[in-house]
Amino acid sequence: MSSVTSNNDACVITGDFRGRTYGPFDRTLNVVRDALSGVKTCVFGVLGNHDTAHIVPDLEAIGIRMLLNESEALHRDGARLWIAGVDDPDHYRTDDLERALAGVPRGEPVVLLAHSTDGFKAAAAAGLNLMLSGHTHGGQICLPGGIPVLTSTRMPRRLARGRWHQGTMHGYTARGSGPAP
Numbered sequence: 001m002s003s004v005t006s007n008n009d010a011c012v013i014t015g016d017f018r019g020r021t022y023g024p025f026d027r028t029l030n031v032v033r034d035a036l037s038g039v040k041t042c043v044f045g046v047l048g049n050h051d052t053a054h055i056v057p058d059l060e061a062i063g064i065r066m067l068l069n070e071s072e073a074l075h076r077d078g079a080r081l082w083i084a085g086v087d088d089p090d091h092y093r094t095d096d097l098e099r100a101l102a103g104v105p106r107g108e109p110v111v112l113l114a115h116s117t118d119g120f121k122a123a124a125a126a127g128l129n130l131m132l133s134g135h136t137h138g139g140q141i142c143l144p145g146g147i148p149v150l151t152s153t154r155m156p157r158r159l160a161r162g163r164w165h166q167g168t169m170h171g172y173t174a175r176g177s178g179p180a181p
Contacts, residue, residue: 009074009081011039013064014134014174015048015088015115017055025055033062044072046085048115048134049092067113069096071104084128085113097122117173124166131171 067085
């Protein structure tokens with residue numbers, strides 16, 4: 001893989017580092033390490049419903065700053081952008097938006113990483129600027145043209161993939177890049 005050369009300040013991963021919800025994750029770590037080998041910027045991540053907290057120390061050893069209901073500021077030219085991350089609400093129900101935003105000064109820009117879009121209304125109500133998610137794979141079953149019929153979430157289909165908005169908050173749901181068992 002060639003090096004990424006751009007003015008990007010961060011790379012983000014919105015969970016499901018692996019395909020299975022159980023068992024060893026050594027192969028997953030190798031795939032993630034290889035995938036990030038050319039990334040020359042900071043990397044932030046959150047856990048997905050297929051991930052276990054046991055993988056966090058290994059992901060952090062690779063260089064991913066895992067955000068477990070917490071936030072961190074990026075600095076550029078005297079300005080700050082906060083990256084906040086919440087745990088997945090699906091399997092473990094440990095997501096805590098209030099805790100993730102606890103250190104963020106009111107009125108500063110925030111990008112929220114959340115595996116699932118389940119908390120999109122709360123994120124918009126909190127005044128967040130952008131929410132980045134995954135989980136839906138763009139829809140498990142889609143009509144021709146990519147219209148999702150069945151998704152892996154209880155959220156509206158408009159949140160299954162691509163750009164969306166809720167009030168003044170923008171959102172983007174990534175389709176994912178494939179499983180790493």
